[in-house]
Amino acid sequence: MTATWSTLNGQVALVTGASRGIGRAIAMELGARGARVVGTATSDAGAEGIQTALLAAGIDGAGIKLDVCEATDCANAISDIETRFAPVSILVNNAGVTRDNLALRMSDSDWDEVINTNLKAVFRLSRLVMRGMMKARYGRIINITSVVGAAGNPGQANYAAAKAGVAGLTRSLARELGSRNITANCVAPGFIETDMTKALSEAQRDALLRQISLGRLGRPEEVAAAVAFLASADAGFVTGSTLHVNGGMYMV
Amino acid sequence: MDSIEQRVKKIVAEQLGVNESEIKIESSFVDDLGADSLDTVELVMALEEEFECEIPDEEAEKITTVQQAVNYINAHLKKA
Numbered sequence: 406m407t408a409t410w411s412t413l414n415g416q417v418a419l420v421t422g423a424s425r426g427i428g429r430a431i432a433m434e435l436g437a438r439g440a441r442v443v444g445t446a447t448s449d450a451g452a453e454g455i456q457t458a459l460l461a462a463g464i465d466g467a468g469i470k471l472d473v474c475e476a477t478d479c480a481n482a483i484s485d486i487e488t489r490f491a492p493v494s495i496l497v498n499n500a501g502v503t504r505d506n507l508a509l510r511m512s513d514s515d516w517d518e519v520i521n522t523n524l525k526a527v528f529r530l531s532r533l534v535m536r537g538m539m540k541a542r543y544g545r546i547i548n549i550t551s552v553v554g555a556a557g558n559p560g561q562a563n564y565a566a567a568k569a570g571v572a573g574l575t576r577s578l579a580r581e582l583g584s585r586n587i588t589a590n591c592v593a594p595g596f597i598e599t600d601m602t603k604a605l606s607e608a609q610r611d612a613l614l615r616q617i618s619l620g621r622l623g624r625p626e627e628v629a630a631a632v633a634f635l636a637s638a639d640a641g642f643v644t645g646s647t648l649h650v651n652g653g654m655y656m657v
Numbered sequence: 658m659d660s661i662e663q664r665v666k667k668i669v670a671e672q673l674g675v676n677e678s679e680i681k682i683e684s685s686f687v688d689d690l691g692a693d694s695l696d697t698v699e700l701v702m703a704l705e706e707e708f709e710c711e712i713p714d715e716e717a718e719k720i721t722t723v724q725q726a727v728n729y730i731n732a733h734l735k736k737a
Contacts, residue, residue, distance in 0.1 A: 539699060584695065 411638040413440035418466075418636065419486060419493045420444045421473055421530065422500030424451030426599035427549065429458065430625035431497055434633045436464030441490050445471040445482070445500065466490075473500050473526035483533045492537030495636045498527040498571070499549040501564075503601065508562040516563045523567035528574055531589075535582065544587035545636045548575050549628075550647065552595040556655045568593075572647060579645030588644035592631045595651025597623040618653025661734075665726050668707055672700045685722045697721070708734065 418435045422428040423444025432444040436459060443466055444455040455468025467489070471482050486493055501523045504515035531546055538544025553561050554568025571591065578589035596602050596613055602622060605613070614620060631648045634640050649657065659667070662682065670677040673690050686692040686700060701717040704710075708730050712720070720726050 536702060539695075540702070581695065584693075 413438040413495070413633075413636060416440040416494045416636070417486065417490045417492065418442045418495035418497065419483075419530075419534070420497040420499055421471070421526075422446070423455050423468070424448075425454075426601065427594060427597060427625045427628045428497075428499040429455070430629040431499060431549075431632045432466075433458065433462060433464070434626065434629035435495065435497075435636060436462060436466060438633055438637070440495060440636070442466035443482075443486050443490070443493075444468050445473070447472055447500075473530065474521050476529060479526070479530055480533060483530075487537065492541065493534045494538065494541060494543060495545045495547070496530060496534045497547045497549065497632060497636075498530060500526070501549070501567075503561070503564050505560045505564070507560055511562060519563035520567050520570075523564065524570045524574070527571050531574075531578060535587070538582070538587045539585045542586050544582070544585075545640075546575070546578060546582075546587065546589040547632050547635050548572075548589070548591045549632075550575075550591045550593040552593055552649065552651045552655050555593065555647075555649075555657060575647075576645045583644055588635070588640065590635045590640075590643060590645065591647040592628060592635065593647050593649045593651065594628045595623060595649070595654040597625055597628060599625060616654050617651070621652065623650060623652055661730050662723070662727050664707060665704070665723055665730065668703045669700065669723060669726075672696065672703050680723060682724050682727070683722060687721065700726075704730070710734070 413435055418440040420428055420432040420442060423432040424446035432442050436442040442459060442464055446452045446455055449470050452468040452470040459466045469482060471478055473479060502519060504519050506515055527548055548571045550568040550571050553565045554572055557565050575589045575591050628650050631650050666677055666680045669680055673692050673696055675690050684690055686697055701712050704726060705712055710733050720729055
């Protein structure tokens, strides 16, 4: 007998920040499991790249340009997806930015930019998809947080605050929407091989590896697999939780 | 065609899972029909769909009984 994952056939997934890294891997994984996938990017080139990758993999979907901080654009995107495909049944809030600095040197704009993109936009997009999910009596909201939201990290007061905020938001959504068969969960990656971690120096990287039980950085696909689980019917009784994918760097 | 009151009662019955005969014009969704806050939001969504209108949040909050829903729809449909 072979193990089979329940498919995501018939689902419509929206993945923000899908032009590269973890978001791209999530979009491809959900598509591979049968979902129609809309991936967002902040540039036209990014959107085209998503579109091309989906097409090449035979996945029905689209790459669209969207700045998640623009409220009107988000509302339009959600209704466009509904018209073109069906209401969003899987929302993956993945888009995020970093503006690292020691708290002492962190400007208000560094703080605001990270909070707006990584926290406020997550709330706003979640609110936009709720109506359709409530009607359908089914929905999956999956928010990508971070190990640093739980463990803290010097130089990332803004980022850690936003990610911890998303975890609290997610637990509240789980309680509000549970009676309508909508689950809300977080996936908290540790350090993953992406453009975001390529920015680390060799010394930073070595120090990091010593903290990770598995002795390596994670792969985007390993985060995507966790997201795909939470997006599936198999995870029907999991809500309000955080699935840590960090190689044993931080254990809760 | 059913009256607005009948249509409203039908939607309330469907949304809240109560028998239509239990629903009176003065029934309060929360106090009499056992709705929770999420139910009332959904009810307004269903009314919007049935009567093809958009009920602003500040108006929606004031609709707590069948009568208030009927009144709102009556007032609103006349404008259309």
